[in-house]
Amino acid sequence: MTTPMSVPSLHDIRAARTRLGTRVVTTPVRELVDDAVAARLAPHTRVWLKEELFQRTGSFKPRGALTVMLDLTADELARGVTGVSAGNHAISLGYCARELGTTATVVMPRTANPYRIALCKELGATVELVDTVHDAFTRVHEIVATQGRTFVHPYEGPRTALGTATVGLEFVEQLQHEDAPLDAVIVAAGGGGLTGGVACAVKQLSPHTAVYVVEPEGADTMYRSFAAGSPQSIDKVRTIADSLGAPRCEPYSYALNRQFVDDVVLVTDDQIRDAMRLTFRAAKLVTEPAGSAALAALLYPLRDQLAGKTVGLVVCGGNIDATTFGTLIATPPTAGA
Structure with missing residues (x-):
């Protein structure tokens, strides 16, 4: 791919995964088949989870x-x-x-x-x-x-994106023998290192697959950057999904996302809590708020757009204590939400 910036090639991504070796694990992929999920989505919508919360240290x-x-x-x-x-x-x-x-x-x-x-x-x-x-x-x-x-930057730079691209590489390759290839992948953004890497790998392996980025309304740096056409920042993080709370979008991450991502959508904290409850009920997974943001996007802003599609969700992390998790999923929606 000819581009003025360094874009990880599939060869480079595979080499990076080999180099990581057993220091990282190839996390499970699972189809989420559950009546409660089916009731919330349009008919014939299929959902696959890339369970990166089972990665070493509990996140990607x-x-x-x-x-x-x-x-x-x-x-x-x-x-x-x-x-x-x-x-x-x-x-x-x-x-x-x-x-x-x-x-x-x-x-x-x-x-x-x-x-x-x-x-x-x-x-x-x-x-x-x-x-x-x-x-x-x-x-x-x-x-x-x-x-x-x-x-070591939390999300910016070609080497970081090369590492996160291995999530997208695994996801697509783990499903290559399934009867329905992925129509779309949804992944949550903090600063954009994960989303840029995943999108870069997915698009090179499966060009027809759409990649959507989701952010909380209270930490919407990538959304603002796409709208402005340049990296933007926010004055304060205002979301329960604190691991998605990047104060600004950096140039390389922005450019990589801009090249490979189809769209950026926003979800509210109430929608994230709703998705956490459904993830717990249907997938039996305890996620931090960021880990259920992709499902929140599918339940809300992308529900109709992805009706009847096969959708992959990156469950990016599960580092949360029992008390905080219980408090979050027990919190009722705010008035007017």
Whole structure:
């Protein structure tokens, strides 16, 4: 593909997956066959789940982080890594650093779920807490300057996208012998690293498959960027799906999504909670809000558009504690929702 930016080729994506080896697992793919789901969708709509919440560390994040870190020199590895995250990327960096024999210092907003903070520490990461995600990026750059650590971005860059593209590669190839190929794939966006990588792989393997990105209304950086035609930012994250709360869209991620994604749609927090309840009932999965955002998109903004289609949903993560999960799914819809 001729393009001014670096686009992962299928050869490169397959090589990256081989290089990741057993440090990541090939997560299950399952058709969601359930009366409660069928009742909510148009007739003959089929749903397949890519259960990335069963990835090591509970989310897709090690794919991108390891792909970046495997290219570090011995000296760079010795100095360690750092990163910004509301949880999943930080957890991933702790795991990746341990796997590669180095250390990680992660910067998280104080609002991060205590369960995720505890997981980071269990994996050996040093955790620093700051007031906001914007403050976290400022602090990470200070750590790079004073400690010499390598900043592993949570979603931006060609190596990150190369790693996340392995999700799309697996998804399509795991279903290649099924009777109904995927008409569409829906994947949730934080900053766009996962969505760009997945879309890049899916479109090269199956050009007819539409790829939709979903964001919460309270963290709509990719939606705003598509509308404006350039990377945009938001002043504050306002959603229960905190792992989708990127403060801004970065140039490479934006360009990759712009090239391969068909459309970006938005869902409300009430719709995400509804999807979490249905995921729990029908798939018997406990997801963080981000992990059910793709189903929320299929239940709401994309329901009629994808009526009667075979749709793949990326269940991107499940790092949530029992108390928070129970509170979220028990919360009634807001007035007028």
